[in-house]
Amino acid sequence: MLEPPVLPHDLLIAVLQEEWRIDARQLAFLPLGADLNSAVYRVATPNGAIFFLKLRAGPFDEIALAVPKFLSDAGIAQIIPPLPTLSGRLWATSGQFTAILYPFVEGLDGYRVALSDAQWRQFGAAMRRIHSATLPAELQARVPRETFSPRWRDTVRAFLVHVDQQTYPDPIAAQLATFLAEKRSEILELVERADRLGQALRSSPPPVVLCHADLHAGNLLIAEDGNVYIVDWDDPILAPRERDLMAAGSGLMGGWRTADDEERLFYSGYGDALVDPAALMYYRCERIVADIAVYCQQLLLTDEGGEDRPQALRYLMSNFAPGGTIELAMGTVRPGD
Structure with a gap:
């Protein structure tokens, strides 16, 4: 999605606080991907921690999170697992969106940099x-x-x-x-x-x-x-x-x-x-x-x-x-x- 969804930042900040106990001071929309049902943000906290927030509209199947979590737990280092909420779920809800949080990994995708x-x-x-x-x-x-x-x-x-x-x-x-x-x-x-x-x-x-x-x-x-x-x-x-x-x-x-x-x-x-x-x-x-x-x-x-x-x-x-x-x-x- 190249344009941010109509969603108040205050709502996202509240979800991050309530579900993950993360004090989000900065939310930056990232114009990435061709999926109109997904929007992503860079989340910064006062202590310098950085997270990657993904919002998904429409139908959501937990299997999309359970599988990569299993693979990561099995030791496959090339998977970035979702971070569980305080209740242990791998997602939260924010209005009409499903919210998923990941560690933020600095880098570029394969369209912007060639693999060695x-x-x-x-x-x-x-x-x-x-x-x-x-x-x-x-x-x-x-x-x-x-x-x-x-x-x-x-x-x-x-x-x-x-x-x-x-x-x-x-x-x-x-x-x-x-x-x-x-x-x-x-x-x-x-x-x-x-x-x-x-x-x-x-x-x-x-x-x-x-x-x-x-x-x-x-x-x-x-x-x-x-x-x-x-x-x-x-x-x-x-x-x-x-x-x-x-x-x-x-x-x-x-x-x-x-x-x-x-x-x-x-x-x-x-x-x-x-x-x-x-x-x-x-x-x-x-x-x-x-x-x-x-x-x-x-x-x-x-x-x-x-x-x-x-x-x-x-x-x-x-x-x-x-x-x-x-x-x-x-x-x-x-x-x-």
Whole structure:
């Protein structure tokens, strides 16, 4: 979210005091991320302690906090765990928002600074530990399981019909509608490829592991001390490991290196893995389809969002650039493989 929500600072300060006994003297909104349902703040206290406050609007599932807390407690240092409230919960409520507090780690995300060779290996090694984690039965039962749902593919098909039947007074929406019409055949090819691969995987499901499910450069925090943290565990899932492995070499990691270099460095930390290229291609295609669907919902169904709207349009359009995510996804395996 690039613009702060309409929420009095006094309310946030009161929640921090009541739930965490933190005397917040300074709250600074941080214009980070593309999620319109999340807002983040830097919280400073008189004694010099710094915290990271995340507010999330809309539905909230505690599993998004319980999983990273478990992984951190299991000794995976690349996870920043949420701080419990005085009552032991991992979140509090503030008006219509869920409030989550973390230690503040100074650093930049992977879009703003390139990972070194060693940091790529550290990232790969951390993902190996995450994929090898054994969740307690009670926790595992609450983590969603991959279904290879056609939801986003159906949504994109519906929007391609929608833009032919509607006019849009909002300039961003109108620009998106024109762009979708121009890219219709390319989008449908992507959707149909994901459909075929998804149906095959649904018919013969691969083994599943715990996955982060939203790995990209923006969800890697490169700290000033050189450590790499995997953040934003909003949607953990039990899925084939390719759900996460697709990130290296996908065009989602900041564009600092070639796709081949990303994969080489990542797997030098991750270790040997039998990777299914069809599953890898499915997740790369499906990720783009889901992004198109979400951005269409954001830009065509509402005129809200302020400065987030042009950014969302840029993000959507960037998938179609030469050497971008679509080109890389469609080249993961040869047609017919």
